[in-house]
Amino acid sequence: MDDLIVLWKNLGYDGYLLLLCLGLFIFHLVNIIYRTVVICRKEKSFSGNGEPGVSLVITANNKADELRENLEYFLKQNYEPYEVIVVNECSEDDTQDVLAEMQQKYPGLRTTRIFPDTKFRSTKKLAINIGILAARYDIVLFAEINSRPVSDAWVKSMASYFTPDTAVVLGYANYAAGKKKVNFHRMYRFLRYLKMLLLVKGKAYVLGDGYNMAYRKGLYLTSKVFSKNSQSYAGYDNEIVRTLSKSGKVKVAKNKNTFIEIKDGRKKTCSEDFTYYCFNRRRWEFSVKLKANAENFLRMVFYILSFYLINVKILQNYMIIGILLTFLMDFVALNIYLKQLKQKKLFLTSFIVSCIGFLYRWYYNVNSIFTNKKWR
Numbered sequence: 247m248d249d250l251i252v253l254w255k256n257l258g259y260d261g262y263l264l265l266l267c268l269g270l271f272i273f274h275l276v277n278i279i280y281r282t283v284v285i286c287r288k289e290k291s292f293s294g295n296g297e298p299g300v301s302l303v304i305t306a307n308n309k310a311d312e313l314r315e316n317l318e319y320f321l322k323q324n325y326e327p328y329e330v331i332v333v334n335e336c337s338e339d340d341t342q343d344v345l346a347e348m349q350q351k352y353p354g355l356r357t358t359r360i361f362p363d364t365k366f367r368s369t370k371k372l373a374i375n376i377g378i379l380a381a382r383y384d385i386v387l388f389a390e391i392n393s394r395p396v397s398d399a400w401v402k403s404m405a406s407y408f409t410p411d412t413a414v415v416l417g418y419a420n421y422a423a424g425k426k427k428v429n430f431h432r433m434y435r436f437l438r439y440l441k442m443l444l445l446v447k448g449k450a451y452v453l454g455d456g457y458n459m460a461y462r463k464g465l466y467l468t469s470k471v472f473s474k475n476s477q478s479y480a481g482y483d484n485e486i487v488r489t490l491s492k493s494g495k496v497k498v499a500k501n502k503n504t505f506i507e508i509k510d511g512r513k514k515t516c517s518e519d520f521t522y523y524c525f526n527r528r529r530w531e532f533s534v535k536l537k538a539n540a541e542n543f544l545r546m547v548f549y550i551l552s553f554y555l556i557n558v559k560i561l562q563n564y565m566i567i568g569i570l571l572t573f574l575m576d577f578v579a580l581n582i583y584l585k586q587l588k589q590k591k592l593f594l595t596s597f598i599v600s601c602i603g604f605l606y607r608w609y610y611n612v613n614s615i616f617t618n619k620k621w622r
Contacts, residue, residue, distance in 0.1 A: 260560055263551055270548040271568055277541055278579050284447050285440065286586050289500055299327040299383030300405050301463075304391050305373040306332055310340040312391045313348070316509060319394035321352050325401040331380050332391075333373040334359040356380065371482050378463055387460045392510040393419060396502070403503035404460050413465050413494025414451075414487055416442060417458030419506035421516070423591045430606055431516035433595045435508075438523060440583060441538060443498045450534045451491035454483030458506040461486060465493045484526055502588050520610045542604075548572065576600055 302320055306313060313332070321330055334341050334357060345357045358380055360369050378386055385408055387401065397403070407415040418439050421432045442453040471489045487496060530538070549572075552565045577600045584592050599606070 260555065260558060264555060264560065267548060267551045267555065267565075267568070270544055270551070271572065274541070274545055274548065274572060275575065278575055281440075281444060282579055282582060284444060285500075285583050297326065297402075298385055298405060298408065300325065300329075300385045300387055300401050300460075301381035301383045302328070302330045302387040302389065302401065303374065303377030303381065304330070304332050304389055305335045305370065305377065306337060306341055306391045307335040307369075308337045308339045308341065309391045310337070310344045312510075313341060313344045316391055316394045317348055317355075318352075320389065321348075321355060322398060323395070323401040324398045325405070327383070328401055329354060329356060329382060331356045331358065331377050333357075333377045333380075335369050335373040336360050336362045338362055374482065378466055381463050384463050385460055386463050386466070388456055388458075389506060390457050390508075392515070393457055393506050393508040396505045396507050399503040400506070403501050404458075404499060406501075407497050407499055407504075408460075408462075409495075411495050412462075412497060413490040414454075414459065414461045414496045415499055416446070416453075416455060416487070416496065417460075417499045417504045417506060418587065419455055419457035419508055420589070421508045421511055424511060427591070428595050428598060429592070430595065430599070431511075431520065433592055433599050434520060434606070436584070436587070436589055436592070437599075439587075443500075445534070445538060446496050446498050448537055450537055451487050451496050452484055452530050452534050454485075454487040456483040457508060458504070459483060459486075461490050462494070465490050469493060500587065505588075517610075524607075524611045545572070545576075546604075573600060 302323075304317075304320065317330075317332070330352075332345055332355065334345065342359065345355070349355050349357065358376055360373060360376065374388070385405055387404060389395075395401075404415055404417060420435045420439070421429065423429075423432070438453070439455075442455070445451070445453055466486070469489050469492075471486050490496075527535075527538075549569065552569050556562050556565045577597060580596050580600065581593065584590075584596065
């Protein structure tokens with residue numbers, strides 16, 4: 247005890263920094279345990295709701311090739327009653343011809359069209375609205391045509407999350423694994439899904455994903471989601487989640503049958519996807535930003551303090567051990583989440599992201615500032 251008192255006196259003001267560092271380490275440990283419990287907790291069974299009708303709406307803008315490759319995966323879902331509606335969004339390629347061919351093979355396929363000479367500057371929200379108005383059923387599913395479900399039980403699994411008080415169900419969508427050993431875009435889409443899950447658990451409803459989400463037609467129409475901003479592309483999925491969360495529960499699906507695989511690994515697609523996310527994140531309320539970024543900020547403070555204490559030669563060995571333990575906890579926890587959600591071929595990527603991932607995030611945050619007009 248006397249030795250501790252002497253040590254404390256010798257530390258001076260650095261002793262308070264050491265205590266702060268210890269507090270941050272404990273906070274981070276508790277937070278990792280909480281996240282692991284939330285992400286790995288077994289889901290409640292949502293069966294017993296019958297089989298409500300489901301309408302799938304897909305918007306397509308000059309996506310003829312993607313329609314040929316992926317539309318059948320959505321049409322061959324093992325579920326009834328179910329319909330697929332494709333909104334041709336001002337396409338000038340062979341999209342309309344491809345849809346006509348598909349209707350010959352699948353008479354139940356329904357299509358509608360926005361012509362290229364429309365007066366609207368941005369037609370994404372208009373296309374969504376048209377698709378919803380055309381839907382026969384109250385539960386409306388949304389996906390993008392450059393993706394496909396990993397299971398023919400996708401519709402059934404997403405619909406099973408709807409209870410009478412459910413407004414929105416958010417699913418997981420990520421790029422196909424491919425042959426790359428390192429895939430940053432795939433890793434960051436995975437991390438975005440984890441953030442969406444944790445924010446929903448924390449009652450912050452600011453993230454959606456147009457690649458894989460569902461909500462109720464009735465609530466959408468009564469809430470008039472896009473009434474104040476119909477001419478902007480940015481944040482259409484986030485706006486829907488934020489607005490409909492006021493009318494019912496928001497759920498995040500973890501069942502592997504609800505997963506969507508994005509079949510578009512082009513650099514432009516991946517970069518724009520991440521830039522779009524960074525741009526919309528800047529529009530969050532301050533309290534949500536604080537909730538979403540507090541952990542990363544406090545961890546950065548912990549590392550800075552730790553390196554400072556090492557530099558001034560205070561408990562150097564213990565501080566080095568603390569840094570290594572913190573890194574190891576993050577890395578192990580991340581790979582537990584990857585395994586839980588059946589994400590393969592990301593071990594090496596997870597190690598690199600754990601080391602220098604902040605550089606990647608900073609790059610796209612800055613890039614989103616210079617490309618912000620693209621999303622307005």
